[in-house]
Amino acid sequence: MAPHFTRRRRTSLAAGLGLGLWLGLAACHAWALTPEEVFRKVSPAVWTVKGDRGNNQTAIGSAVAVTSGALATACHVVDGAVSVTVTQGPITLRIARILRDPDPSRDLCVLTSESPLQLPAVQIVPAGELRVGQRVFAVGSPHGLERTLSEGLISALRPRAPGQLPIVQTSAPVSSGSSGGGLFDTEGRLVGVTDSIAPGGANLGFAYPAQWVMELPQRVTAELTTWRDLLKTTGVMLGPDGEPAPSGHAELSNLQALPAIGADPTPVHNAYRQFLLQARPRIFLITSDHKFGTATNSAALTEHLKGCAERKVTCAAYAVDDTVVWGKQKSN
Template sequence: MSPLQNRICLTIAGLASLLGLSAAQAMEPDELFEKVSPSVWVVVTNDSQGKPMASGTAVVIAEGRLVTNCHVLAKSSSFTVHREKISFPATLEYPDVERDLCQIKVNNFYAPSVLIGLVDRLRVGQKVYAIGAPRGFEETMSDGMLSSLRMGKDGQLRYIQITAPISHGSSGGGLFNTRGELIGITSAGEDATYAQNINFAVPAQWILELPERGQAALDKPRTATRNPAPIAPAQPKPAVAVTPKIAELSESCQASFKQYLQLPNPRAFAISSNGHCGYAWSGGGGSVSGFGVSAGPRAIRYCIQGGGSSCRTYMVDNEVVDE
């Protein structure tokens, strides 16, 4: 690990350790906004000709470092961070596409950083605040409650479900508790045409692991180049693509799974413990249309919307990720 990486890790870990030393009282909404909103910035992505493509949000986690959702940066050739009339060029530092978290670097950037809240303090029913730039409207705050903690099959937290409204442009924004601690990065929201108050964030605690996981992701292509492995003979695709059937699903979901396999990538299929399902894909949204966020959280959302209990991602593109 380089000195810079080590310094970032220590800075973030140091912020987290402060949580155990502080018994901060709950703040009023206006007080909380005044404290943490300077750490929330707009991200504007550009195409190869420098023309704006889309916008999202990012949160300052250390000096010159911000975190956003990776899908915010997807397909862009360059991007900048903005607040009011101030703009800075930024670069990608650490990508963790699997968790949809990307750390970005901004030179000569000294905005205040947030404190990171840990997952073992999260409770269903607690008050939360989302701050971001929905539809490009920067410094927007909404409130709600933590409505569920969505676990993976391994028993680890995958998504924080919230009722606080978020929209296109909120991706990468901050989810805060009443003490002003960052507990999540907002990543997916429901189209109100189909359902309300079903929105998701990824745990902020994952930020502590981002430098290590991101560096590992960056090292993979270089390792493969330095030590090329022998090319193995082509293997037949798994039988699931030929005779799709998931034993725990209802017949209607078996039919939905067959439809899912005909959709373009990127796509995701979610299943539940009581036989329900949901799916999403990049172009058309999914079982119900969304606003273009990553397919995994939307597939889980549609599974929940259809009555699913303990919904989890079963397949991403053509790969079974949770059996």
């Protein structure tokens, strides 16, 4: 069975997604809003996410607009998807790219839409302002019920490791389908991106601090050096600008040009569709023992190369970023 690896993007990231705009950190505080006012303010920014995984399987979650064309969500909502859409009432938008946090332990993704959302971005609360006991509101699509509002408190702030921003624990009720939605304060500012619920605990949910979203472009850019060194390990030839050299084998979107792996081309075609949905940096890998998959961060690529070495098989890149490199690689 073909393994599936993890994913990522590059230096044009901030400009391409407009992520430089999402540091709307308020210097002063407004009066607390009523629950009705909070919902009226933030609900236009909350969308339902649908990830088509093929074979009539669809994952449903939530997302919150952080720029006019980008939404934050939990990665597990879109894992394994060959196409992703976001909906809000009668509006459906197709997602063009999925950007993932370079740290595989962070289940944080940013979705870029093919068409601008034409909505004001939510304002993000610095993690240092969060307090246990603070009143918060969750807005998402539990069980697909679009833009559902629930209320609770910040129950705890739990650092996962020294020096890291804390995970936000909340008593605001969240359910399956809420993942990726927004957790907001009484001013309608984004506190966190809902990530998970505890089984059997109706008032025990968790959210990633919204400040992580702000840090994502810099984190992805910082990983580029490690990523490019690993590309060389796979035999990918890089030009003076650090970009992979095209082989001329095929156009990037041509599924029919993929090497034949097994009698049924569907698995490799679906895996490649998942690759095309990922933001840069990204690599589609094929091994000499007929396995394939996508990696978009250095940790995932390292793990894949380690697995190839242990099996004593050849790893080969079919495509890197927006370039097909198949057949134009140095031998390892």
